[in-house]
Amino acid sequence: MEKGGxxxxxxxxxxxxxxxxxxxxxxxxxxxxxxEMVQQGVVPNVVTYSSIIDALCKAGAMDKTELVLWxxxxxxxxxxxxxxxxxxxxxxxxxxxxxxxxxxxxxxxRGIIPDVVTWTSFMTSLCKHGxxxxxxxxxxxxxxxxxxxxxxxxxILFHGYATEGCFDDMINLLDSMANxxxxxxxxxxxxxxxxYAKRGMMDEAMPIFTGMCEQGVIRDVYRWGQGVSPESxxxxxxDALNKFVR
DNA sequence: CTAGGGTTAG
Numbered sequence: 001m002e003k004g005g006x007x008x009x010x011x012x013x014x015x016x017x018x019x020x021x022x023x024x025x026x027x028x029x030x031x032x033x034x035x036e037m038v039q040q041g042v043v044p045n046v047v048t049y050s051s052i053i054d055a056l057c058k059a060g061a062m063d064k065t066e067l068v069l070w071x072x073x074x075x076x077x078x079x080x081x082x083x084x085x086x087x088x089x090x091x092x093x094x095x096x097x098x099x100x101x102x103x104x105x106x107x108x109x110r111g112i113i114p115d116v117v118t119w120t121s122f123m124t125s126l127c128k129h130g131x132x133x134x135x136x137x138x139x140x141x142x143x144x145x146x147x148x149x150x151x152x153x154x155x156i157l158f159h160g161y162a163t164e165g166c167f168d169d170m171i172n173l174l175d176s177m178a179n180x181x182x183x184x185x186x187x188x189x190x191x192x193x194x195x196y197a198k199r200g201m202m203d204e205a206m207p208i209f210t211g212m213c214e215q216g217v218i219r220d221v222y223r224w225g226q227g228v229s230p231e232s233x234x235x236x237x238x239d240a241l242n243k244f245v246r
Numbered sequence: 247c248t249a250g251g252g253t254t255a256g
Contacts, residue, residue: 152252
């Protein structure tokens with residue numbers, strides 16, 4: 001593309017290509033293009049910087065990320081909730097809770113509100129690090145801030161508790177779901193089945209499953225047991241549940 | 247009708 005011509009790229013086209021290059025791991029090419037962009041007098045904006053920050057976060061290069069964030073603010077560009085979500089994602093994936101917390105404080109002090117994407121990312125990290133109870137606490141915080149948790153968020157928590165073997169917490173979570181008027185779906189059901197079946201706790205499991213069936217999950221359950229060995233624990237459970245279907 | 251952030255299963 002010729003400079004100064006009618007076809008010279010703007011910030012959107014540069015950012016789009018930079019993002020594409022980063023996604024493919026072509027970091028040095030992306031850097032060159034960023035330099036070229038600046039030389040052409042095209043000013044990078046919050047999207048350009050956020051793309052770079054996100055790529056660095058995903059590479060776990062948090063020190064470099066901090067430098068870019070600093071450079072961004074220094075050029076008078078305010079980070080937004082996307083920028084901070086990437087930072088929080090980067091730190092929490094690495095289990096660096098202190099720094100993640102610092103990012104939360106920084107963003108709120110700038111008047112930027114974490115949204116469902118920010119929370120989903122953060123809660124997933126907590127659960128993967130065996131901190132499902134802390135992640136669950138965020139649900140209450142979100143509700144208080146009028147941010148409705150969704151079924152995916154609950155699934156993440158169920159999966160975390162299932163991995164940790166925290167059965168009482170899973171039952172509490174079902175109550176929390178009911179309070180937020182969210183009906184368990186097939187995936188939630190499967191996570192629960194797997195958690196109990198793996199530990200041979202079918203007696204505890206049955207009342208919950210029956211309750212779920214009454215909430216209409218049974219139509220999905222019907223197909224669920226197919227392809228499972230009928231002799232296996234899970235297979236026998238599926239068989240029992242299928243009797244609820246007429 | 248301008249690009250960027252997340253995600254649960256057997």
